[in-house]
Amino acid sequence: MDITRRRLLIAGGTAVGLSIAATAGRDSASRLWWRVPGNEKPRKEGDVDHTSAEWVAASTANWRRADRPADYRVDRIVIHVVQGSYPTALKVFQDPAHGAAAHYVVRKDGHVAQMIRELDVAFHAGNQEWNERSVGIEHEGFVDRPADFTPQMYRASARLAADICHRYDFPADREHIVPHAKVPGTDHTDPGPHWDWGRYLGMVEEELRRARRRRTAG
Template identity: 50%
Template structure:
C-alpha cells in the first residue's frame, strides 16, 4: 500500500496563483493532467511562488531523484490546464524537464510520478485510461505541446496500474496485463493492503482508520469525508465500513 503514496514536501504556491475551493464537494475531480515544466525544478518553484506568474500545479516531480513537491492542496484549484473547466476537475502534475529532451524522463521520475498518480486516481476513483490521465496538450483549447512525443504513455499507465493493485484498485476491467497476474497473488496483495488499514484488527476499515493511516503515510489530502466516500464506493451492504470480502469483490466486479 505504501508504494502508492510517495513522500511529498509541502511548498505552498503564492495565494495569487490558485483558487481556494472545497473539492470534491465543490467540483468533481476526474482527470489527471501530465505536464512538463520546460524549466528546472528550482525555477518552477520560483514561478509558482511568484504572485505575478498566475500559474501553479498541484505537484512537481524532479528528474534526477524523483522528489515530489506539493504546491496546491488537492481540494483547491491549481491554475495549470489553460482551461477553467479542466482546472476545476483535475489534478495537475508537473515534471521537471523539456518535451524535446527525453533524458529528463528518468526511471526515478516515472516511478515517483506513477506512485503519485496512483494515489490520486485511487482517492477520486479516476480510471487509469488515456481519456482520464491526459497530457497538457490534450486539454481542449490548449496551446502547449507537453508532455510531448518522448513521454512513454504505455509505460506510465502500466506503472500507475501496478501501483493501484497495492492501493486497492486495478486498471480498467479486462486489461490484458492484469489478467496475467495470478489470482492468489492478487488476493494476497489485497489482504496485505486491507490489513494495513484495519488498524484495530476487527476485520473492518472505518473512515477514521483510513484517514489515520493515510496521514501516517504523509498524505494529508484524505479527510474523513473523502475516506468515507472511498469506503462507500466499495461498501456492498451500506453499513459504512469495509470488510475484506467487500474490498476484494470491489476489485473483481
C-alpha cells in the same frame, strides 16, 4: 537554460492565469456552500495530500480556494513538463505575477513537492472547467530531451497518480490521465512525444495493484 523556453513558460502561464482569475468570481452560489461557517473541510498549514510529498506553497495568486470534491468533482490528472528545472518550477509557481501553478512538481530523482492542496483549484490547465475537475502534475525537464524523464521520475509520478486515482475513484487510462496538450483550448505541447505513455500508465496500474494488496493484507 533555453531563454526562449523560459520566456514562453512565464508569458504563457501569466496569460492563462489572468484569464482564469478573471472568471473566478463567477461561481454560482450552489458551489459556495462550503464558505458558510462549519461547512469547510478542516485545513492545517503544511498538510499534504500525498504522504511522500514535501510541502512548498505556491503563491495564492496562482490558485483559487475551493472544497473539492464537495463543490467540484475531481476525475482527471493533467500531465505537464516544466520546460525548465525543478527550482525554476518552484520559483515561478511562487511568483504572484506568474498567474499559474500545478498542484505537484516531480523532480528527476523522484522527489515530489506539493504546492497547492487538492482541495483547491490550481491554474494549470489553461481551461477553467478542466482546472476545476483535475489535479496537475508538473515534471522537471524539457519535452525534446527524453533523458530528462528518468526511471525515478516515472516511478514517483506513477505512485502519485495512482494515489489520486484511488482517492477520487477514477480509472488510470488515457481518458482520465491526459497530456496538457490535449486539454481543450490550450496551445501547449507538453509532455511531448518522448513521454512514454505505455510505460507510465502501466506503472500507475502496478502501483494501484500494490495499494489494493496492502489494503487487503491490512
